[in-house]
Every structure is written in C-alpha cells, then in structure tokens.
Amino acid sequence: MPILVDSDHCCGCAACANKCPNHAIIMQGNEEGFLHPLVSVEKCIECKVCEQVCPGLNPIKRKNSFPHAYIVQHKDDAIRRQSTSGGAFTAIATAILNKGGVVFGATMMEDYTVRHQSAHSIEELERFRNSKYVQSEIGCSYQEALCYLEDGRWVCFSGTPCQINGLYSFLGKDYSNLITVDFSCRAVPSPFVFLKYVEYRKKQQNEARRIVFRDKKRGYSYSTLAWYANEADQKNGNSVYRKSSEADEWLRLFLGGLCNRSSCNACFYQTPQRYSDFTLWDCWDVKSLAPEWDDNHGTTNVVVWSEKGLRMMDEMKSDIRYREYPFDQAKRAIVRTSSFTTRRNNHQFYVDVKSMDVADFFHKYAPTNVKVKSLSLGRYVMWRLHLHDKIRRIRHLFIHRKK
Helix, strand or coil: CCCCCCCCCCCCCCHHHHHCCCCCEEEEECCCCCEEEEECCCCCCCCCHHHHHCCCCCCCCCCCCCCEEEEEEECCHHHHHHCCCCCHHHHHHHHHHCCCCEEEEEEECCCCCEEEEEECCHHHHHHHCCCCCCCCECCCHHHHHHHHHHCCCCEEEECCHHHHHHHHHHHCCCCCCEEEEEECCCCCECHHHHHHHHHHHHHHCCCCCEEEEEECCCCHHHCEEEEECCHHHHHHCCCCEEECCCCCHHHHHHHCCCCECHHHHHCCCCCCCCCCCEEEEECCCHHHHCHHHCCCCCCEEEEECCHHHHHHHHHHCCCEEEEEECHHHHHHHHHHHCCCCCCCCCHHHHHHHHHCCHHHHHHHHCCCCHHHHHHHHHHHHHHHCCCHHHHHHHHHHHHHHHC
C-alpha cells in the first residue's frame, strides 16, 4: 500500500485521487470534516503514482522568477463591489475567456458546500467572485483542466497555494497555455463545522438563503458577513443578517483558529515566492500607494511571478487601473499576511460540534457577551461617524512600520 503524507500535513489537494490510474483513491471527510485520501486495498495496484504526485512528500521546486508587484482595480465598479477586493481575478479570467479558454474557481453550491467548477463565459464568473471561507472540494477539476490543456485551450486555474501546487504536481509540468492564480491564504476552515453554522444561522434567521462572506455595503474597509433572502435583495443590499468579524460566530471561529485544518500550521506552500503565475491579496494601504484611488470600494495587491503572467497583464490592461510598486514591499506583505494560528488539541471542540445542539455549541464557543457587543457597537458607531476608515489606516501604518 502507498504511504502518503501524514494526516497532520495533508492539505487535501486531491492530486493523488486525480492521478490514480485505477481510481483506487477517494477523498473522504475525517472526524473534523476535512477531506483526506482513502486508498482502496482491493483496487490499489501498488504503482506508487500517488506518492510521486503528493506535494506534501515531493514539494515543487520554485521557479526562477523576477516578480513584479502592482495594485489593481477593475474599471467596472459593479464587478469591484462584488469582488473581495479590487476585481483583479475577474480581469485575469476575462482575458482567458477572450482567448477561447476555460476558468476554474471555487463556487458556493446550493447545499452550502464549496466546490471547484469550470466557467466558459464571462457571465459565469460571478459565482467565483468574493471569498469563500470554507475549504473547497477539488473533485475532478485537475483532470478536466488537463483535458483542456492537451486540447490546446487556455486554462486559468485559481485556488489556495496548496491547491495550485497540487495541480502542478498532478500535471507533472507547466503548460504554455496555463495561467494559475493563488492568493494570500490565512488557513482553510472545516466544511463540516461551516454546515453547522449554516444550520444555526437558518434557525436564527429562517429567511437566510444566500451568504456573502465579504459584503461591501458598509465599504471595503468595513466588510461584513451578510445573509440575503434572494438574489434581488442581495443586489439591493437588503440583508436579513449582517455582522462583522468581531461579532459573527463563523468568522470568530475561523479567525480564532478553532476550526482550521491542522496542515495550515506548517504550510509548505504559503511562501514569499510562489509557483503560480499570479498571487492576489487585499490592499489595505492604497492611501499610501495611490491616494486618488482610495474610494473604499476595494483594491487588489497583485504579484506577477512569470513571463506568462506579464503577458497576461498586458492583455488585461484595458479592463483595469494598475500601478507598479517595489516588490520588496509586496514580499513583506506576503510574509505578514501568511501568519495565522490554528489551535491544537481542540479534540473537545469537534466532539461538541457533533453532539451538542447547534445553538448551545455556538453559545459555548462563540458567545455574544458584553465584550463582543461592545466591540461590534463601537465599530458600527465609528463607521456612522466616518471615523472607521481613518482609524484603520492609522492601524495599518503602524503595522507596516513595525514590520
């Protein structure tokens, strides 16, 4: 039987399952709800291909690259408002579609699982916009991408750094018609615990149907998690629930490291130099880089690692505003935003999420106490008084100087 990377370091990228020539590996949820490979004794032919493509066992060597750093805003303000930050991914994806290509990204399904899917039209890109704070299921996406690449079609594949490394491990080489996009990733939280949050939220707000993890109704700098009853209400900003990171139960569990994958503690892939063509993350300090752009609708930091990526930037320029800045600044930011915590020895947490009533569980692990209420009210009042953005800028300036 093959010996794959141990469960504490498995990132769930599914390269092994996609590559197995005899379909002997399935991805199955563990006791924490994270997908891990399960090898069938009956089907396994001992070819060891799965071991060869496991990025945890065989990390990919870094490219020789001469990176370029940019801040980017999509010129279409509607796209920017729908996006997590500045809409840079939509610009990259649109350039690929204009070449007759295919785009892969994470989609929130009707059952609230997140899965990688392909898009073949610009209209389909909307489902890839905005963050999904849940680990996505790769499924057979690597195999599908390979088929399109071998057919000579352009492919844009987006994902977490570990998923992008999994893709390259599965492919075994780079392709001239492949563009990969990763992002600065805090960690990936448990899909099982997220479904418990959905159950809890629907009991509290029975009209909740559509979730937006980074909603910009109060502006980019005061993004909130919002639930909507339907698509029309979402377009009009009429939410049935809206809380920010200090108050929403799911964001508090995720940002507090209670429900994140153990492999994220020692991530092999979140490095200052990536194997991808593009790395994207939030630009909170746009005021210092381009003050005239600071409209609180969102800006993306973009690092281009490859010649392919630079050529793609040229093809995107009609859709974006961009400004280059020194890579050393971007490198520091990538290192800073890659820091996170995942709590160890949280066995009781997962015992409780399975055994307790969902309301009791969230009251235990994310209680809405006086401190939470005070923080939430204080932040809301600052926003109403137009002080929130100024205080946030001062905070980020302090962080930059400290670093």
